[in-house]
Amino acid sequence: MIKHSINIFIVIIVFCVQMITWGYDMHGEIQDKAVQTNLHALAAFQVHYTNFMFYTINVGTPGFIEEGVYNTRRKNGNIEYVPFIRWRAGPPVETGRPLDFYLDAASRGFYVIKMPGTLAFTRDGRFQLDSRGRLVTMSGQYPVLGQEGEIFFPEGASVNDISISRAGLLYLGNQEIDRLRIAVFKSFKEMQTMDTLNGSFFVLTRPIQTIEGPEHYKIKQGWLEENNILKAITGDILMAKNAYDANAKTAHLINRVLGSAASLASP
Numbered sequence: 001m002i003k004h005s006i007n008i009f010i011v012i013i014v015f016c017v018q019m020i021t022w023g024y025d026m027h028g029e030i031q032d033k034a035v036q037t038n039l040h041a042l043a044a045f046q047v048h049y050t051n052f053m054f055y056t057i058n059v060g061t062p063g064f065i066e067e068g069v070y071n072t073r074r075k076n077g078n079i080e081y082v083p084f085i086r087w088r089a090g091p092p093v094e095t096g097r098p099l100d101f102y103l104d105a106a107s108r109g110f111y112v113i114k115m116p117g118t119l120a121f122t123r124d125g126r127f128q129l130d131s132r133g134r135l136v137t138m139s140g141q142y143p144v145l146g147q148e149g150e151i152f153f154p155e156g157a158s159v160n161d162i163s164i165s166r167a168g169l170l171y172l173g174n175q176e177i178d179r180l181r182i183a184v185f186k187s188f189k190e191m192q193t194m195d196t197l198n199g200s201f202f203v204l205t206r207p208i209q210t211i212e213g214p215e216h217y218k219i220k221q222g223w224l225e226e227n228n229i230l231k232a233i234t235g236d237i238l239m240a241k242n243a244y245d246a247n248a249k250t251a252h253l254i255n256r257v258l259g260s261a262a263s264l265a266s267p
Helices: 002-014 033-057 236-265
Strands: 067-073 079-085 092-094 101-104 109-115 118-122 127-129 135-137 162-164 169-172 175-179 182-184 201-203 218-221 223-225
Touching: 101 109, 109 201, 162 218
Parallel strands: 101 223
Antiparallel strands: 067 079, 092 223, 101 218, 109 118, 109 182, 118 201, 127 135, 162 169, 169 175
């Protein structure tokens, strides 16, 4: 019985990554309370550890929005992981680029872009003109939408001649081109139903109420919204990383103790 428990424990440690997919269900195989506690801790902190790595990769991505997770222990002892998105706006930073736009809409506003088969929403205001004079995102080259659809500038247009009003009206010199299509959602609660594609682009899973009118936002040229990852600064994610490492070491120690006990019990 002891050897059987040791084998089960080793298998769980080796495949701890796959446990995220399996929901960390031990199926009643692990009887030792200390092992159960450490496995639950490993499972919880591994989710945050993964987020830490994702935050680190995107710490320099403008408009990146942090996704967190709630750890909730149920009556049956299982831990349920509920993801959520922190919609707070990141700090503005000046870039001086004519096609960098900062959107101030009380953390509820997004640029509307066109992706294959769907519309998407982003706060990454880094734009450029493609070979057709079309306004596209710098990341992914997706068309940025205006009130009239895709936004085109005349052939040979210089980005240095492009300006934008606080209400999102785009100009080439004195010529009005189009108004950026801005989505300002009414409720943070409804925004939690959106799906994130990579932390910068989001799509709707169901209709969400919006607030119409340029009085609900303002745009500033030559500025960007930085990412909103405060945890990377405050050290919360580092704490989760250290907690994960500590629980992993504890689990290895328990494994060694069980191994020693099995050896002593052998004839």
